[in-house]
Amino acid sequence: MVSLDSKTKQTTTKQQSSPVEEVLGLEDQFVNRHVDPTSEEIDQMLKALGFSSLDALIDETVPSSIRLQKELDLPKQKSEYEALKQLRAIASDNQVFRSFIGMGYYDCITPAAIQRNILENPGWYTAYTPYQPEIAQGRLEALLNFQTMISDLTGLEIANSSLLDEATAAAEAMSMSVGVSKSKATAFFVSEECHPQTIEVLQTRAQPLGLEVIVGNHREFDFSTPIFGALLQYPTTEGKICDYREFVEKAHEQKALVTVAADPLSLALLTPPGEWGADIAVGSTQRFGVPLGYGGPHAAYFATKEKYKRQLPGRLVGVSKDTQGKPALRLALQTREQHIRRDRATSNICTAQVLLAVIASMYGVYHGPGGIKRIAEKVHRLTVTLAEGLKRIGYTIASEPYFDTLKIETNNAPQTQQAILQAAEEQQINLRSYADGALGVSLDEATTVEEVKILLQLFAGTETLPFSLEELVPELTFEFPETFNRTSSYLTEAVFNRYHSETKLVRYLNHLQSKDLSLTTSMIPLGSCTMKLNAAAEMYPVTWAEFGKIHPFAPKSQTKGYQTLFEQLETWLSEITGFADISLQPNAGAQGEYTGLLVIRQYHQTRGEGHRNICLIPESAHGTNPASAVMCGMKVVPIQCNERGDIDLDDLRTKAEKHSENLAALMVTYPSTHGVFETEIQTICETVHQHGGQVYLDGANMNAQLGLCRPGDYGADVCHLNLHKTFCIPHGGGGPGMGPIGVQDHLKPFLPRHPVIETGGEQAIGAVAAAPWGSPSILPISWMFIAMMGAKGLTHASKVAILNANYMAHRLDEHYPVLYKGNADLVAHECIIDLRLVKKSANIGVDDIAKRLMDFGFHAPTVSWPVAGTMMIEPTESESKEELDRFCDAMIAIRKEISAIEMGEVDPENNVLKNAPHTHEMVIGDDWQRPYSREKAAYPSDWLRDYKFWPSVGRIDNAFGDRNLVCSCVGMEAYTE
Structure with missing residues (x-):
């Protein structure tokens, strides 16, 4: 978060074309x-x-009254080569240290076959959300694999197809818990041993809902304060593996739901939460092949018991059948989503992290149960080796038993915390430092024996150790206490045991890709979703190590390149939108809505007007708008539209006047959701301002405004931007996305902070995402787009x-x-x-x-x-x-x-429309009982003879899928039989 006037002049000054170049x-x-x-x-x-x-x-x-009268003040457009060269120079200012910080983020190894064939493949990243499932069977199958993998690892019956990050997934669990718990309590217990970013996001989410977050020691909590739910970390943020069974029993006696934030890799070895009573499990699958990316994007997971399936937030892939009785996949139980429930929704989540969930699921497919276990065992054994070596040197481990993370006491030890940190910096190594003088070390899949030796040398303060690692190993035991050992099987389904060679995996990925229609096939003309070119030059930097291999909590001194990228992008977005400042923290469009409304809420409260809680929303608004308002503690009052589809000004004025004393905000989309530039947008904004309210503008339709008009000029106070729409970050089959917000000057002080890395305004709202800048590793895409377009x-x-x-x-x-x-x-x-x-x-x-x-x-x-x-x-x-x-x-x-x-x-009733789509199996089958030709069914236009995309299944029976809900690979195979 950097204000426009504080940024370097170099990023805002226009560069003139060279006369020689032009001639x-x-x-x-x-x-x-x-x-x-x-x-x-x-x-x-x-x-x-x-x-x-x-x-x-x-x-x-475009109404003349809002037209921009001057050209945007942006740097001269660059060629692809020039922009990549400049961005490479910016990236080179990032220092790629080896980070052993942990806190939910780990270095990992992305299999090259997955990076090349999914992450870098437009056939995967340019697809849209699978709302038309007949032409999205490939990514639906990959997401079903993801759900199955998560259910298996957590020991819970049902999992969704991913969420944004671990912290917001925990917040969704809190919201679900208060909705389904039979307790009348309003307090949610959070173990102090959870990750700090998760605790803060929970506190942010709870405050406007009037919920109390009790942060404390789970061992000492006596349940004298009634709670509706609790969150535990497994293993804890400091690495300790705890036996939570007694706590869970006491919580259940209070009719409270227990959520466990669990590291999925550890669950290959540890007893899964579902087997010791957890109701919900959340976490991040980042370490399953998804680069660190300075914090994102990563696929979070959410698993729960089958009885809570209708309260499960996010998207859920289920098995149904098509008109030929063939198994087919679709998004199930959509009636529980916010688009339908609107202001009755408990969540505004409208996306997943599909591309990242696909990567994580294929990481599971490629390695299989044996491979995942071997990786977990490698990490744990290296951690045990490191711990034993530290003890021999003279250190105390404060986090036993552990999986991959050690909290190491440095008081009365051979080296002080500061001395070790200084030596680590010289070796380009990041460790976690604690206020009490201790240090944290988290090992990961990429850790080597040589790195363990280097870490021991740092703590010893010498290049030679009084022992060799070979001497340590025979004395080590790698077993956990019996109560923690996993005995149940996982990933037993055929898909996780079939594709372990690269040949087989690549063919499987190509098979799935062939079932999906993406922008590589044809245009995807979705209103409001802006499926435009995701240029290769924009995508190319995403996989650079300087952007991808940096821990989100690395010191700012190591991320000067990222800071430059943020400053320039914020400057450009400020200029494009007319706002004074930008926050890049919201990591989805709906998160941007939520953040913008929280900023408005905080503004009213600091002015002594916290009673303002009425949010006016046109009936045509996005389904997330009412849900976001309710999540911010606001009451939704709908505004009618007239026969032209515009906001009914009389109805707006009447309701603004009626609720004048308590009016908090208006949520408006511009151009309107009905696809027109409303001529009275300035009057609409003025009306709200006259009654003390703020104007939140949904920036989903910003693609119609670039260089023509600016929300900050015609009356909006805050606006979110869908970088995955207007600014070319690809939809990725339903994620990733970014939803930064722009604000007027009077709202700058309230932009969100972060508990680990300093950001935000002087009177900032709490963190709304796990990472300080949301999903930074995809921001180079939007930087490249603006730099190349000018x-x-x-x-x-x-x-x-x-x-x-x-x-x-x-x-x-x-x-x-x-x-x-x-x-x-x-x-x-x-x-x-x-x-x-x-x-x-x-x-x-x-x-x-x-x-x-x-x-x-x-x-x-x-x-x-x-x-x-x-x-x-x-x-x-x-x-x-x-x-x-x-x-x-x-x-x-x-x-x-x-x-x-x-x-x-x-x-x-029996015609080409009612029977569509027609698959190749239908067309070539012996039984053709249709009153029209096969040719008319499959080749209704001449151009299709040269290029035909075949739906892989016929029309899917949605009702059957909801009546017979199956959301895992086991069910799919049983159904096929």
């Missing part, structure tokens, strides 16, 4: 690779719309995004009415087409059209949101006119198929 024609502009339509195609689309220029279209689309490029991108959307709306309007239009009958960067008429005329629903689009090789637009029975289409600036026409042609062809039903020419 010689040497400029290499990335913008021409990011924005696909050529100047000729742009002219053709403008002509179809009746405009003489792109600027003329924008003048009619001010002109970003502005051009938004203009073309608006052009593409209006061109598609124009082509489709005759066949499917565009529901909402703004000035001059134009839309913003997306449009909603109304399919409700064909539902009445031909009984063809939005899902029928979505599934039929799969036969044409397309992912459907956003369906039935924000208006039921409609599709929301966003083409983005990265798609060519040819691709836009191909999609429009497909939709028009589908409309003709609907017309045939309306005219009685085809069976209204």
Whole structure:
């Protein structure tokens, strides 16, 4: 968090083009690779719309009252080579020390086959959330593997498909516990031996909900204060393995739920929490092949008992069947998610860490149960060796029994804490230091025998040891006390025992990838989700060691490159949005919403107006908006929309006046969720301000505003940005994401802090994520995008995004009415087409059209949101006119198929739409009892003869999957039998 005026002038000053470069024609502009339509195609689309220029279209689309009157003050756009060269120089200022800090973060080894074929593979990272499961079976299977792996390791019956990080997963567990516990208590016990970042996030989450977090010693807690739940760390943050059975029994007597934050690698050797009574287990799978990345992104996990399946936060992959009776996967029990429950939701979580969960699951698949156990045993045996050597030198271990982490007392020891830390720094080694003078050392998969020797030398203060490691080993015992030894089996399913050679693994990964439609196949025109180009040059730096191998709690002195990256990116984002300051801590869009509202809440409280708790939210808002407001302790008051889809100003004024004394905020999306630039946005903001409220702007649609208008200028007080939408971080099949917030000057003091690394404002809210800067290792993607586009490029991108959307709306309007239009009958960067008429005329629903689009090789637009029975289409600036026409042609062809039903020419129940999608098995099968040809089913357009994407399963029976919930590989195989 760095204010705009405090940042270096170098990052904000525009650089002029070299006259020599211009004359010689040497400029290499990335913008021409990011924005696909050529100047000729742009002219053709403008002509179809009746405009003489792109600027003329924008003048009619974006209200003049909010238009930016000057070019953004950003550095001159750079070529891919130049930007990578500059970023490499920035990265070189990071010092990659060997970190043995622990605290939930460990160095690990990402198998090259997984890095190359998943992390660096656009077939995996450009896919969208699997809401259209028939063309997402590959990543759904990988996520089912993840769920199975977590259930096996934790000893609990059901696991979700990942969450954001361990700390926020623990917060979700607290929220779930208060919801399902039969206790009337309002207190949540947290062991003081949990990781400090987890404790702080819990305290942040509890405060607005009126919950009390009791941090204490689990051995001494007498339960005289009623609690609804508790959190324990296993092993503890200092490394000790505790027997929690007695505590769990007492908690259950109070009807409290017990959550255990457990290291999954340790569970290969230790008795899993589910076997000694835990109700919920949470943690991070980072050490399963996911780089440190200075804190993220990583896949957290959440496991619980089967009876709590309807309260489980996040996404859950389940097994169902398709129309042919073939097993098929889908996201299950979606009625429990915040999009449907809105202000009744207990969580606003709307994403997972899919790409990272896939990596972790494939780490489990590749190593199998034997390999995972060998890694755990290696780590533990090296730790035992280190501990024994330290004892011989004269140190006391304060954390026995242990798995991989030692707390080492330095009082009355051969070396002082400071002397050891100084020697470690000289060796480029990071250790954990405690206020009481002790030191912490956590070993990991990458630890070598030589490193153990170096660590012993640091503590001995000499290059020679009074013993050799060979002498130590025969005297060591690696067994845990019997009560902690794991005896149950895990990862017994075939998938974890079949793909241990690289040949088999790569073929398995390719097999799964072939089942998924991604941006490598065709456009994914999802309204509000902005599926645009994730350029290779943007992705390339993610795997640099200077970004990937740094511990989140490494000293700032070692992360000067990251600090420069943060400062420049924050400066650029401030300039683009018009806000005074940026916080990069929120690690998802919904987290950004939550953080922004917490900042508003803190602002009111410091002014003595803590009673302000009313949040006005338009009925068209994102489903996460009401859930985020409730999580911040606010009461949601809905605002109506008029027939044009705009906010009803009269209703807004009436309710703002009614709740004037208690008005906290308005949550508004701009351009609106209905796909238009509302002309009265300034009036809307002024109305809220007149009644003492703050304006939170949902930045999901920022892609329409780059260089054209700025939320900070037209009235917003705080805004979150989806870096995984507008700023090119890929969706990754449903994660990772980043949701930083921008704030006006008066809100700067309240930006979030962190308990380990200093950040935030003077009156900061508590931490909202486990790591100080969220998921830093993917921020180079957005840095590269802005650096390569420059001010002109970003502005051009938004203009073309608006052009593409209006061109598609124009082509489709005759066949499917565009529901909402703004000035001059134009839309913003997306449009909603109304399919409700064909539902009445031909009984063809939005899902029928979505599934039929799969036969044409397309992912459907956003369906039935924000208006039921409609599709929301966003083409983005990265798609060519040819691709836009191909999609429009497909939709028009589908409309003709609907017309045939309306005219009685085809069976209204047995037709290509009702039976879509058509798999290759259906088409080549001997039994073809359909009143239309195989050719019409599979090749409805000529272009498909050269390039055909086949859905791997037919239409999935959602209801069957929910009635017969199966969420693990065991169930899948049993179902197949």
